Structure formats: C-alpha cells, structure tokens
Amino acid sequence: MCNSQVIKHSNLTDLVGPSVQLVENESVPDQLFHGSLTWSQLRSGLSLHCSDCRELNNFTTQTAVDPHLALLIFLEGRSDVDFDDHRVSLGCRNAGNGRPIAEGVALALTEPVLFRRRARRGAQIRKVCVSLTPEWFETTGADYAVACKLAGLDRQHLATRHWQPSTRLLALVEQMLSPPDYNPLLQHLYLESRALEIASEAMSLASGQPAPTQRGLRPQEHQRIRRTLELLQSDTAADWSLERIAREVGVNVSTLQRQFQASQGMSLFEYQRRHKLLQAREALERQGVSVSHAAWQAGYSSAANFSTAFKRAFGLTPKQARARI
Incomplete structure (x- = not known):
C-alpha cells in the first residue's frame, strides 16, 4: 500500500474498484495521482479506502454507493464531494503555522446516492475511510440505526x-x-483488524465518549517512521546497523525502536526479519532459487534455521514454496 506510483486513468478501476468512473463530459487526463491509492473489500459490508497521494490534474470521479456508515480520518488535504445534489467539503483545517489539523468525520447514508468527488491539481490527500453497511452490522448482531446513534448521528440521510x-x-x-x-x-488479516480498531475508536470519539489513554506518536515521529520504512523496503538499509538507521532518521537507537514498535506493532528487527523472509519466499516461488541461496538472501547462515523460521512465518517449508513454480 505504501508503494508510490503514478496512477493513470487506465489503472484507476484496478486500484479502487470497477464502479468508479471519470465524469464523461469532462476532458479526461491520462495521469491522475502520484502516490498510493487503494480500495479493499475486507469482508462483506466492510471496506477500506486509503489515499496517500498528490492529485496531478483537475477531474471528477463518480460512483453509485449504497447505504453505509462512513468513518473518515483526514491527516492532510480536503475532499470536495457531492452526494446526489448535496455538496460538502470534508477534511483538514490549517493551523496558524500552516500545518494541517487532522479531522475525523462520521457520515451516515440511509439511501443509495450518486457520489462525486472533484480532484484539484497539486492537492495532497492523506486519509483513510472505513465503510460499514447495514448488513455488516446485522452479521454482528447490531442494528444500523443504533450504530449511527452511537457514532453521534441521527437517522437523517447524510447526517454528519x-x-x-x-x-x-x-x-x-x-x-x-x-x-x-x-x-x-x-x-488482509492485518488490514481487517486495524480497520475494526479504527471503526471502534472513531465511533467512540464521534459519540463524545472518552477514548482510552494511550501513548501515541507525534506527526514528526510518524514522518520518521515513514522514512525508516522507505529505507527498509527499498533495501537501501539492508546491510545497515541499527545505529546507522537511527542516525539517518535523526534519533538514537532506543528512541527509534520505541517509536517503531508503537507505529508498526513489532520491533524493527522483527520487521527486517519478516521483510527478508518475504523476499526469500518470492525468490523461491518466482525464480526457483535453491533453499541454500534463499537462506543466504534472508540472512541465515544455517539452512536448517532458515527452514524453521520460514515455516513458522508462512506455514510451509522452503521446499514446498519452491515446488509451487
């Protein structure tokens, strides 16, 4: 999800679903976004939309949407949207120093609508939206109207x-x-669990109930972790020590470890180990490399230790993974 790319008109539906279309009476630009844009149907009635991108042109997208409860959290940027003929602007406000103030929005749709969103060239959008349909609430033994009320909304269509x-x-x-x-x-399991955590926390905040007190990270600390992830995922820091990684992002080792654990739910060492195991699995399944070569690629001097760690992570042995090609 965090892979940055230019998103073109031709691959928009692959990323956000076949129902999303560009408005036909507008000129259609080829390049739409730069960054990351995803839509995931995590379970029937539970969907997740994530945007971390810059809009490259002016254009309008539209899609028909069914009734649902939308929980949106904007970290940066605003969205100008229409629900049929009802126009609203959602998103961050700017603080006095020019920095965006994060904004949470709960919105209830009680009937189907045509949803339109207008993009603006140069706008930076960082947001997450968790959507829950009435049918999803029914499967959990809850009532949609009660859920909307819990989120601080009345039963009126487009209550916000x-x-x-x-x-x-x-x-x-x-x-x-x-x-x-x-x-x-x-x-998929990671995204579903986090989406439900977001929904629970968002509904609690929207209803005015006090949220549990937990240590969070400040915006600059999140930026530091994003930079750390870029270094790790691009393999730039594949052979770096923790000290060098920490120095690169501007903190000491203990601070980086604490902040990384808070952000990713695992230590930096665990993240590196899993990342290397995933690379080794891809090499086994797609390139057919030997188990000993895959062990070396993952940083293991012992093929036996590599096989044990591989099976613990993926539920199959390296030989079984290699046999899939």
Whole structure:
C-alpha cells in the first residue's frame, strides 16, 4: 500500500474498484495521482479506502454507493464531494503555522446516492475511510440505526459529525498508510483488524465518549517512521546497523525502536526479519532459487534455521514454496 506510483486513468478501476468512473463530459487526463491509492473489500459490508497521494490534474470521479456508515480520518488535504445534489467539503483545517489539523468525520447514508468527488491539481490527500453497511452490522448482531446513534448521528440521510482524532487513532491511520510488507493473507488479516480498531475508536470519539489513554506518536515521529520504512523496503538499509538507521532518521537507537514498535506493532528487527523472509519466499516461488541461496538472501547462515523460521512465518517449508513454480 505504501508503494508510490503514478496512477493513470487506465489503472484507476484496478486500484479502487470497477464502479468508479471519470465524469464523461469532462476532458479526461491520462495521469491522475502520484502516490498510493487503494480500495479493499475486507469482508462483506466492510471496506477500506486509503489515499496517500498528490492529485496531478483537475477531474471528477463518480460512483453509485449504497447505504453505509462512513468513518473518515483526514491527516492532510480536503475532499470536495457531492452526494446526489448535496455538496460538502470534508477534511483538514490549517493551523496558524500552516500545518494541517487532522479531522475525523462520521457520515451516515440511509439511501443509495450518486457520489462525486472533484480532484484539484497539486492537492495532497492523506486519509483513510472505513465503510460499514447495514448488513455488516446485522452479521454482528447490531442494528444500523443504533450504530449511527452511537457514532453521534441521527437517522437523517447524510447526517454528519466532525470530531478531533485521538493520538491512538492517528497512529492506527498511519499504520494503514504504511502497513508491514506481509504476504497477501497476513496483509488482509492485518488490514481487517486495524480497520475494526479504527471503526471502534472513531465511533467512540464521534459519540463524545472518552477514548482510552494511550501513548501515541507525534506527526514528526510518524514522518520518521515513514522514512525508516522507505529505507527498509527499498533495501537501501539492508546491510545497515541499527545505529546507522537511527542516525539517518535523526534519533538514537532506543528512541527509534520505541517509536517503531508503537507505529508498526513489532520491533524493527522483527520487521527486517519478516521483510527478508518475504523476499526469500518470492525468490523461491518466482525464480526457483535453491533453499541454500534463499537462506543466504534472508540472512541465515544455517539452512536448517532458515527452514524453521520460514515455516513458522508462512506455514510451509522452503521446499514446498519452491515446488509451487
């Protein structure tokens, strides 16, 4: 999700779903966004939309949407949207120093609408949206109207409530925008668990109930972790010591370890080890390298120790992974 790319008109539907279209009566630019833009159906009635991108042109997208409760957290930027003929602007306000003030929005749709969103060239958007349908609430034994009321909303169509995200919620959103580099199954489980945490925390805040007190990270600390993830995922820091990584991002080792654990839910060492194991698995399954070569690539001097760690992580042996090609 955190891989940066130029998103073109031709691959928009692959990233955000086949129902999203550009408005036909507008000139259609080829390049739409630069960054990361995803939409995931995590479970029937539970979906996740993440944006961490810059808009490259002026254009309008539209899609038909069914009733649902939308919980949006903006870290940066605003969205100008229409629900049928009802126009609203959602997103961050600017502080006196020019920095964006994070904004939470709960919005209830009680009937189907045509949703339109207008992009503006140069706008930077960083946000996460968790959507929950009435059917999803029914599967959990809850009632949609009760859930909307819990989120501080009445039963009126397009009822909206704005609130200030907690530090814990901001940390969860940052994790969604820069998730660990898991395999597809673990990635899905990770995103679903975090989406439900976001929904729970967001509904608590929207209702005015006090959120649990937890240590969160400040915006500059999240930026530091994003830089650390870039170094690790690009393999720039593959052979670096913890001291060098910490020096590169401007803190000491103990501070980096504490902040990384708070952001990613695992230590930096655990993240590096899993990242290398994932690379080794890809080499086994796609390139057919030997188990000993994959062990070396993952940083193991012993093929036996590599096999043990590999099976613990993925539930199959390196030989079984290699046999898949």
